Amino acid sequence: MLTRLVALALIVVSGLSAQIPTAAEIDAVMKQLSSITGFQVKRQLPFEMITRDQVNKFLKEQIRHSVKPEEIRAEETTLKKFGFVPPDFDLKKNTIDLLTEQAAAFYDFHRKKLFISDWAARNMRDEALVHELGHALADQNFPIEKYLGKGSDDSEDSLARESVVEGQAEWLMIEYALRQNGRTLADPATANEYLKPDDSSTPDKEYPVFSSAPLYIRRTLMFPYEDGELFQQAVYLKDGKNAFAEVFRKPPATTSQIMHPERYFNNVTATSPDLPKPVHRSKAFVGGSVGELDEQVMLQQYIDVDTAQSLAPKLKGATYRIDESRPKGTTMLIYASEWQDEAAAREYFDAYQKVLHGKWKKMEITTQDADRVAGKADDGYFALTRKGARILSEEGFASPPAGEAPPS
Numbered sequence: 558m559l560t561r562l563v564a565l566a567l568i569v570v571s572g573l574s575a576q577i578p579t580a581a582e583i584d585a586v587m588k589q590l591s592s593i594t595g596f597q598v599k600r601q602l603p604f605e606m607i608t609r610d611q612v613n614k615f616l617k618e619q620i621r622h623s624v625k626p627e628e629i630r631a632e633e634t635t636l637k638k639f640g641f642v643p644p645d646f647d648l649k650k651n652t653i654d655l656l657t658e659q660a661a662a663f664y665d666f667h668r669k670k671l672f673i674s675d676w677a678a679r680n681m682r683d684e685a686l687v688h689e690l691g692h693a694l695a696d697q698n699f700p701i702e703k704y705l706g707k708g709s710d711d712s713e714d715s716l717a718r719e720s721v722v723e724g725q726a727e728w729l730m731i732e733y734a735l736r737q738n739g740r741t742l743a744d745p746a747t748a749n750e751y752l753k754p755d756d757s758s759t760p761d762k763e764y765p766v767f768s769s770a771p772l773y774i775r776r777t778l779m780f781p782y783e784d785g786e787l788f789q790q791a792v793y794l795k796d797g798k799n800a801f802a803e804v805f806r807k808p809p810a811t812t813s814q815i816m817h818p819e820r821y822f823n824n825v826t827a828t829s830p831d832l833p834k835p836v837h838r839s840k841a842f843v844g845g846s847v848g849e850l851d852e853q854v855m856l857q858q859y860i861d862v863d864t865a866q867s868l869a870p871k872l873k874g875a876t877y878r879i880d881e882s883r884p885k886g887t888t889m890l891i892y893a894s895e896w897q898d899e900a901a902a903r904e905y906f907d908a909y910q911k912v913l914h915g916k917w918k919k920m921e922i923t924t925q926d927a928d929r930v931a932g933k934a935d936d937g938y939f940a941l942t943r944k945g946a947r948i949l950s951e952e953g954f955a956s957p958p959a960g961e962a963p964p965s
Contacts, residue, residue, distance in 0.1 A: 583671075586690050590729060593736070594801040596698040602690070604671035612672075613657045620649065631843035631879075638879055638890040638936075638953070639855065640916030641773035651770065655778070658766045664692040666702040687733045691726035699805035707808075713827065713848040716780065717809040724785020724815075725801065728793070731786070742790060752790055773854045780850060784815050791818035812850035817870065828874030830893035830947055835880045836954070842888065844878035851875075852894075859915035860908060868908060871901040873946075882955065887937070889953040896946045906943040909950065913941070923957075931958055 587598045633648040664671050742748045792800040814821035849869050856865035875894035896902040922932040931940040940958040942949045
Protein backbone atom coordinates (compact mmCIF):
# COMPACT_ATOMS: atom_id res chain seq x y z
CA MET A 558 0.00 0.00 0.00
CA LEU A 559 3.10 2.18 0.01
CA THR A 560 2.42 5.51 -1.67
CA ARG A 561 4.56 6.86 -4.50
CA LEU A 562 5.35 9.95 -2.42
CA VAL A 563 6.71 7.81 0.39
CA ALA A 564 8.53 5.72 -2.21
CA LEU A 565 10.14 8.92 -3.47
CA ALA A 566 11.28 9.58 0.08
CA LEU A 567 12.96 6.21 0.21
CA ILE A 568 14.79 6.87 -3.05
CA VAL A 569 16.05 10.31 -2.07
CA VAL A 570 16.76 10.29 1.64
CA SER A 571 19.71 8.78 3.43
CA GLY A 572 18.91 10.48 6.71
CA LEU A 573 22.60 10.88 7.43
CA SER A 574 25.21 13.57 6.99
CA ALA A 575 28.54 13.11 5.24
CA GLN A 576 31.92 14.78 5.06
CA ILE A 577 32.80 16.83 2.00
CA PRO A 578 34.87 14.29 0.08
CA THR A 579 37.58 14.69 -2.49
CA ALA A 580 37.52 12.88 -5.82
CA ALA A 581 40.41 10.70 -4.64
CA GLU A 582 38.53 9.71 -1.49
CA ILE A 583 35.46 8.80 -3.51
CA ASP A 584 37.53 6.68 -5.87
CA ALA A 585 39.18 4.88 -2.95
CA VAL A 586 35.86 4.04 -1.29
CA MET A 587 34.32 2.92 -4.57
CA LYS A 588 37.27 0.57 -5.11
CA GLN A 589 36.85 -1.03 -1.71
CA LEU A 590 33.09 -1.39 -2.15
CA SER A 591 33.80 -3.08 -5.47
CA SER A 592 35.97 -5.65 -3.71
CA ILE A 593 33.14 -6.40 -1.25
CA THR A 594 30.30 -6.63 -3.77
CA GLY A 595 31.99 -7.76 -6.96
CA PHE A 596 30.41 -4.78 -8.76
CA GLN A 597 32.62 -3.01 -11.30
CA VAL A 598 33.51 0.67 -10.99
CA LYS A 599 32.69 1.90 -14.48
CA ARG A 600 33.09 5.66 -14.17
CA GLN A 601 33.99 8.46 -11.78
CA LEU A 602 31.15 9.84 -9.70
CA PRO A 603 30.40 13.58 -9.96
CA PHE A 604 29.24 15.39 -6.81
CA GLU A 605 28.38 18.87 -5.57
CA MET A 606 27.22 20.73 -2.47
CA ILE A 607 23.57 21.74 -2.18
CA THR A 608 21.69 24.15 0.11
CA ARG A 609 18.54 23.35 2.09
CA ASP A 610 16.51 25.61 -0.19
CA GLN A 611 17.87 23.76 -3.22
CA VAL A 612 16.87 20.44 -1.66
CA ASN A 613 13.35 21.73 -1.05
CA LYS A 614 13.11 22.97 -4.64
CA PHE A 615 14.49 19.70 -5.98
CA LEU A 616 11.93 17.65 -4.04
CA LYS A 617 9.02 19.78 -5.23
CA GLU A 618 10.20 19.40 -8.82
CA GLN A 619 10.57 15.63 -8.37
CA ILE A 620 7.00 15.34 -7.10
CA ARG A 621 5.64 17.66 -9.78
CA HIS A 622 7.29 15.68 -12.58
CA SER A 623 6.75 12.15 -11.26
CA VAL A 624 3.41 12.23 -9.44
CA LYS A 625 0.16 13.58 -10.88
CA PRO A 626 -2.30 15.48 -8.61
CA GLU A 627 -4.89 12.74 -9.06
CA GLU A 628 -2.35 10.15 -7.91
CA ILE A 629 -1.61 12.19 -4.80
CA ARG A 630 -5.33 12.38 -4.04
CA ALA A 631 -5.68 8.63 -4.54
CA GLU A 632 -2.76 7.87 -2.21
CA GLU A 633 -3.96 10.27 0.46
CA THR A 634 -7.49 8.87 0.24
CA THR A 635 -6.18 5.32 0.65
CA LEU A 636 -4.22 6.18 3.79
CA LYS A 637 -7.26 7.92 5.29
CA LYS A 638 -9.75 5.16 4.43
CA PHE A 639 -7.54 2.57 6.15
CA GLY A 640 -7.08 4.88 9.11
CA PHE A 641 -3.32 5.20 8.79
CA VAL A 642 -3.44 9.02 8.85
CA PRO A 643 -5.94 11.53 10.29
CA PRO A 644 -8.68 13.05 8.09
CA ASP A 645 -6.88 16.40 7.80
CA PHE A 646 -3.50 14.90 6.82
CA ASP A 647 -1.77 16.61 3.88
CA LEU A 648 0.38 13.93 2.26
CA LYS A 649 2.20 16.16 -0.22
CA LYS A 650 3.15 18.83 2.32
CA ASN A 651 4.15 16.28 4.94
CA THR A 652 6.34 14.41 2.47
CA ILE A 653 8.16 17.53 1.29
CA ASP A 654 8.68 18.74 4.87
CA LEU A 655 9.91 15.29 5.90
CA LEU A 656 12.39 14.98 3.05
CA THR A 657 13.69 18.51 3.46
CA GLU A 658 14.35 17.78 7.13
CA GLN A 659 16.04 14.43 6.46
CA ALA A 660 17.90 14.84 3.17
CA ALA A 661 21.41 15.65 4.30
CA ALA A 662 23.01 13.75 1.44
CA PHE A 663 21.59 11.79 -1.47
CA TYR A 664 22.51 10.12 -4.71
CA ASP A 665 20.35 11.18 -7.67
CA PHE A 666 19.69 8.02 -9.70
CA HIS A 667 18.46 10.04 -12.67
CA ARG A 668 21.41 12.43 -12.97
CA LYS A 669 23.94 9.86 -11.67
CA LYS A 670 25.27 12.40 -9.23
CA LEU A 671 25.97 12.69 -5.50
CA PHE A 672 24.61 15.74 -3.63
CA ILE A 673 25.82 16.74 -0.17
CA SER A 674 23.99 19.36 1.89
CA ASP A 675 26.10 22.29 2.99
CA TRP A 676 24.31 22.60 6.34
CA ALA A 677 25.31 19.08 7.38
CA ALA A 678 29.06 19.63 6.95
CA ARG A 679 29.76 20.34 10.63
CA ASN A 680 28.52 17.03 12.00
CA MET A 681 29.91 14.68 9.43
CA ARG A 682 30.17 10.90 9.37
CA ASP A 683 32.20 8.97 6.87
CA GLU A 684 29.70 6.12 6.97
CA ALA A 685 27.02 8.17 5.18
CA LEU A 686 29.33 8.68 2.24
CA VAL A 687 29.74 4.91 1.98
CA HIS A 688 25.95 4.51 1.96
CA GLU A 689 25.56 6.91 -0.97
CA LEU A 690 28.52 5.45 -2.85
CA GLY A 691 26.98 2.03 -2.35
CA HIS A 692 23.99 3.36 -4.28
CA ALA A 693 26.21 4.80 -6.98
CA LEU A 694 28.21 1.59 -7.45
CA ALA A 695 25.08 -0.56 -7.65
CA ASP A 696 23.61 1.91 -10.13
CA GLN A 697 26.62 1.55 -12.42
CA ASN A 698 25.96 -2.20 -12.62
CA PHE A 699 22.15 -2.44 -12.33
CA PRO A 700 20.48 0.89 -13.25
CA ILE A 701 18.50 1.66 -10.11
CA GLU A 702 15.93 3.99 -11.65
CA LYS A 703 14.86 1.25 -14.08
CA TYR A 704 14.94 -1.38 -11.31
CA LEU A 705 12.67 0.68 -9.06
CA GLY A 706 10.37 1.61 -11.91
CA LYS A 707 9.57 -2.02 -12.68
CA GLY A 708 7.86 -2.34 -9.30
CA SER A 709 6.12 1.03 -9.24
CA ASP A 710 2.68 -0.29 -10.26
CA ASP A 711 2.49 -2.67 -7.30
CA SER A 712 2.99 -1.27 -3.82
CA GLU A 713 4.37 -4.48 -2.30
CA ASP A 714 6.79 -5.05 -5.18
CA SER A 715 7.84 -1.41 -5.02
CA LEU A 716 8.64 -1.45 -1.31
CA ALA A 717 10.46 -4.78 -1.61
CA ARG A 718 12.71 -3.33 -4.32
CA GLU A 719 13.26 -0.18 -2.24
CA SER A 720 14.39 -2.47 0.55
CA VAL A 721 16.99 -4.07 -1.73
CA VAL A 722 18.39 -0.68 -2.70
CA GLU A 723 18.49 0.92 0.75
CA GLY A 724 19.13 -2.26 2.71
CA GLN A 725 22.19 -3.10 0.62
CA ALA A 726 23.60 0.41 1.05
CA GLU A 727 23.02 0.26 4.82
CA TRP A 728 24.68 -3.16 5.02
CA LEU A 729 27.68 -1.93 3.03
CA MET A 730 28.01 1.11 5.28
CA ILE A 731 28.45 -1.17 8.29
CA GLU A 732 30.57 -3.82 6.57
CA TYR A 733 32.94 -1.21 5.11
CA ALA A 734 33.61 0.28 8.56
CA LEU A 735 34.06 -3.14 10.15
CA ARG A 736 36.58 -4.27 7.55
CA GLN A 737 38.77 -1.27 8.40
CA ASN A 738 39.18 -2.95 11.79
CA GLY A 739 39.54 -6.52 10.60
CA ARG A 740 35.95 -7.52 11.35
CA THR A 741 32.99 -8.58 9.21
CA LEU A 742 29.24 -9.16 9.38
CA ALA A 743 29.90 -12.71 8.24
CA ASP A 744 30.83 -13.36 11.88
CA PRO A 745 27.58 -14.09 13.83
CA ALA A 746 28.76 -12.34 16.99
CA THR A 747 29.66 -9.20 15.05
CA ALA A 748 26.37 -9.28 13.14
CA ASN A 749 24.44 -9.63 16.39
CA GLU A 750 26.24 -6.59 17.74
CA TYR A 751 25.78 -4.29 14.75
CA LEU A 752 22.52 -5.39 13.12
CA LYS A 753 20.17 -4.68 15.98
CA PRO A 754 16.92 -2.87 15.07
CA ASP A 755 16.30 0.52 16.63
CA ASP A 756 13.41 -0.01 19.04
CA SER A 757 13.55 3.49 20.50
CA SER A 758 10.20 5.29 20.51
CA THR A 759 11.58 8.48 22.03
CA PRO A 760 10.92 11.54 19.82
CA ASP A 761 14.08 12.91 18.22
CA LYS A 762 14.28 16.69 18.69
CA GLU A 763 16.67 16.87 15.72
CA TYR A 764 13.94 15.54 13.40
CA PRO A 765 10.60 16.97 14.66
CA VAL A 766 8.73 16.36 11.37
CA PHE A 767 9.67 12.68 11.35
CA SER A 768 8.98 12.25 15.06
CA SER A 769 5.47 13.72 14.75
CA ALA A 770 4.55 11.85 11.53
CA PRO A 771 1.92 9.06 11.70
CA LEU A 772 3.24 5.59 12.53
CA TYR A 773 2.60 4.31 9.00
CA ILE A 774 4.70 7.09 7.44
CA ARG A 775 7.56 6.55 9.88
CA ARG A 776 7.52 2.77 9.58
CA THR A 777 7.37 2.64 5.78
CA LEU A 778 10.10 5.25 5.56
CA MET A 779 12.50 3.27 7.76
CA PHE A 780 11.52 -0.23 6.65
CA PRO A 781 13.85 -0.38 3.59
CA TYR A 782 16.82 0.65 5.74
CA GLU A 783 16.26 -1.41 8.87
CA ASP A 784 14.52 -4.51 7.52
CA GLY A 785 16.35 -4.21 4.21
CA GLU A 786 19.78 -4.48 5.82
CA LEU A 787 18.69 -7.62 7.71
CA PHE A 788 17.39 -9.07 4.44
CA GLN A 789 20.74 -8.30 2.75
CA GLN A 790 22.54 -10.02 5.62
CA ALA A 791 20.45 -13.17 5.17
CA VAL A 792 21.10 -13.25 1.43
CA TYR A 793 24.82 -12.58 1.99
CA LEU A 794 25.15 -15.43 4.47
CA LYS A 795 23.51 -17.75 1.95
CA ASP A 796 25.18 -16.63 -1.30
CA GLY A 797 28.28 -14.65 -0.28
CA LYS A 798 29.49 -12.05 -2.76
CA ASN A 799 26.96 -13.27 -5.33
CA ALA A 800 24.18 -11.97 -3.08
CA PHE A 801 24.70 -8.36 -4.15
CA ALA A 802 23.88 -9.01 -7.79
CA GLU A 803 21.34 -11.76 -7.06
CA VAL A 804 18.86 -9.41 -5.37
CA PHE A 805 18.88 -7.22 -8.48
CA ARG A 806 18.55 -10.14 -10.89
CA LYS A 807 15.87 -11.81 -8.78
CA PRO A 808 14.09 -9.09 -6.77
CA PRO A 809 11.94 -9.89 -3.74
CA ALA A 810 8.25 -9.28 -4.43
CA THR A 811 6.68 -8.57 -1.04
CA THR A 812 7.40 -7.03 2.35
CA SER A 813 6.82 -10.53 3.74
CA GLN A 814 9.82 -11.81 1.76
CA ILE A 815 11.94 -8.98 3.18
CA MET A 816 10.81 -9.67 6.75
CA HIS A 817 11.14 -13.45 6.33
CA PRO A 818 14.03 -14.13 3.91
CA GLU A 819 13.24 -17.85 3.85
CA ARG A 820 10.06 -16.94 1.98
CA TYR A 821 12.23 -15.19 -0.61
CA PHE A 822 14.51 -18.21 -0.91
CA ASN A 823 11.48 -20.52 -1.27
CA ASN A 824 9.64 -18.15 -3.63
CA VAL A 825 6.59 -17.86 -1.38
CA THR A 826 4.40 -15.29 -3.12
CA ALA A 827 1.26 -13.46 -1.99
CA THR A 828 -2.26 -14.40 -3.02
CA SER A 829 -4.68 -11.84 -4.50
CA PRO A 830 -8.20 -12.36 -3.14
CA ASP A 831 -11.01 -11.36 -5.51
CA LEU A 832 -13.11 -8.28 -4.79
CA PRO A 833 -16.81 -7.74 -5.54
CA LYS A 834 -17.66 -5.40 -8.41
CA PRO A 835 -18.47 -1.71 -7.74
CA VAL A 836 -22.07 -1.07 -6.73
CA HIS A 837 -24.52 0.82 -8.96
CA ARG A 838 -23.56 4.43 -9.76
CA SER A 839 -19.97 4.04 -8.62
CA LYS A 840 -16.65 3.25 -10.26
CA ALA A 841 -13.21 2.09 -9.18
CA PHE A 842 -10.97 4.96 -8.08
CA VAL A 843 -7.78 3.28 -6.82
CA GLY A 844 -6.71 -0.17 -5.70
CA GLY A 845 -3.79 -2.45 -5.04
CA SER A 846 -2.26 -4.93 -2.64
CA VAL A 847 -1.99 -4.93 1.14
CA GLY A 848 1.09 -6.59 2.61
CA GLU A 849 2.42 -7.90 5.87
CA LEU A 850 3.99 -4.57 6.77
CA ASP A 851 0.65 -2.79 6.25
CA GLU A 852 -1.07 -5.31 8.51
CA GLN A 853 1.67 -5.03 11.11
CA VAL A 854 1.36 -1.25 11.29
CA MET A 855 -2.45 -1.36 11.37
CA LEU A 856 -2.56 -3.89 14.21
CA GLN A 857 0.11 -2.06 16.17
CA GLN A 858 -1.62 1.28 15.71
CA TYR A 859 -5.06 0.10 16.79
CA ILE A 860 -4.33 -2.87 19.08
CA ASP A 861 -0.77 -3.53 20.28
CA VAL A 862 2.72 -4.60 19.21
CA ASP A 863 2.33 -8.21 20.36
CA THR A 864 -0.80 -8.73 18.24
CA ALA A 865 0.91 -7.09 15.27
CA GLN A 866 3.98 -9.31 15.48
CA SER A 867 2.08 -12.55 16.00
CA LEU A 868 -0.82 -12.08 13.56
CA ALA A 869 0.58 -10.12 10.59
CA PRO A 870 2.98 -12.92 9.47
CA LYS A 871 -0.04 -15.21 9.01
CA LEU A 872 -1.30 -13.13 6.08
CA LYS A 873 -1.23 -14.98 2.74
CA GLY A 874 -2.30 -11.98 0.68
CA ALA A 875 -4.72 -9.06 0.54
CA THR A 876 -6.18 -6.66 -2.00
CA TYR A 877 -8.21 -3.49 -1.77
CA ARG A 878 -10.13 -1.12 -3.98
CA ILE A 879 -11.60 2.30 -3.28
CA ASP A 880 -14.72 3.08 -5.32
CA GLU A 881 -16.10 6.55 -5.87
CA SER A 882 -19.83 7.23 -6.18
CA ARG A 883 -21.31 9.37 -8.92
CA PRO A 884 -22.13 12.21 -8.81
CA LYS A 885 -21.51 12.84 -5.07
CA GLY A 886 -17.89 11.65 -5.05
CA THR A 887 -18.10 9.77 -1.75
CA THR A 888 -15.62 6.91 -1.38
CA MET A 889 -16.07 3.26 -0.37
CA LEU A 890 -13.35 0.82 0.74
CA ILE A 891 -13.55 -2.81 -0.33
CA TYR A 892 -10.80 -4.84 1.31
CA ALA A 893 -10.27 -8.61 1.15
CA SER A 894 -7.58 -10.61 2.97
CA GLU A 895 -6.63 -14.28 3.00
CA TRP A 896 -4.96 -15.96 5.99
CA GLN A 897 -2.92 -19.11 6.46
CA ASP A 898 -5.86 -21.01 7.98
CA GLU A 899 -9.32 -20.52 9.43
CA ALA A 900 -7.96 -20.03 12.93
CA ALA A 901 -5.84 -17.09 11.78
CA ALA A 902 -8.80 -15.67 9.86
CA ARG A 903 -11.01 -15.83 12.95
CA GLU A 904 -8.27 -14.09 14.92
CA TYR A 905 -8.05 -11.34 12.32
CA PHE A 906 -11.85 -11.08 12.11
CA ASP A 907 -11.88 -10.20 15.81
CA ALA A 908 -8.83 -7.93 15.52
CA TYR A 909 -10.19 -5.96 12.58
CA GLN A 910 -13.35 -5.14 14.52
CA LYS A 911 -11.09 -3.38 17.02
CA VAL A 912 -9.47 -1.53 14.10
CA LEU A 913 -12.90 -0.34 12.95
CA HIS A 914 -13.81 0.81 16.45
CA GLY A 915 -10.50 2.65 16.65
CA LYS A 916 -10.58 4.52 13.34
CA TRP A 917 -14.23 5.63 13.59
CA LYS A 918 -15.72 7.95 16.19
CA LYS A 919 -19.20 6.43 15.96
CA MET A 920 -20.11 2.81 15.18
CA GLU A 921 -23.59 1.32 15.52
CA ILE A 922 -23.80 -2.46 15.02
CA THR A 923 -27.02 -3.95 13.60
CA THR A 924 -25.82 -7.52 12.92
CA GLN A 925 -23.18 -9.48 14.80
CA ASP A 926 -22.40 -13.18 14.86
CA ALA A 927 -19.33 -15.42 14.63
CA ASP A 928 -18.69 -14.62 10.97
CA ARG A 929 -20.36 -11.28 10.21
CA VAL A 930 -20.59 -7.81 11.70
CA ALA A 931 -22.55 -5.02 10.02
CA GLY A 932 -23.93 -1.60 10.83
CA LYS A 933 -23.35 2.08 10.34
CA ALA A 934 -20.41 4.30 11.28
CA ASP A 935 -19.46 7.91 10.71
CA ASP A 936 -17.95 6.79 7.39
CA GLY A 937 -21.23 5.17 6.24
CA TYR A 938 -22.65 1.64 6.22
CA PHE A 939 -20.24 -1.26 6.62
CA ALA A 940 -20.10 -5.07 6.69
CA LEU A 941 -17.27 -7.34 7.82
CA THR A 942 -17.58 -10.98 6.77
CA ARG A 943 -15.47 -14.11 7.26
CA LYS A 944 -15.75 -17.10 4.95
CA GLY A 945 -13.24 -19.82 5.58
CA ALA A 946 -9.76 -18.29 5.65
CA ARG A 947 -10.88 -15.09 3.90
CA ILE A 948 -12.13 -11.80 5.32
CA LEU A 949 -14.06 -9.16 3.36
CA SER A 950 -14.62 -5.64 4.68
CA GLU A 951 -16.93 -3.22 2.86
CA GLU A 952 -16.87 0.28 4.33
CA GLY A 953 -18.33 3.70 3.64
CA PHE A 954 -21.47 2.76 1.68
CA ALA A 955 -24.48 5.06 1.32
CA SER A 956 -26.99 2.26 2.00
CA PRO A 957 -26.92 -0.99 4.04
CA PRO A 958 -25.26 -4.04 2.47
CA ALA A 959 -27.55 -6.63 0.86
CA GLY A 960 -29.72 -8.37 3.43
CA GLU A 961 -29.12 -5.77 6.13
CA ALA A 962 -31.79 -3.51 7.58
CA PRO A 963 -30.93 0.12 8.33
CA PRO A 964 -30.39 1.05 11.99
CA SER A 965 -33.60 2.01 13.78
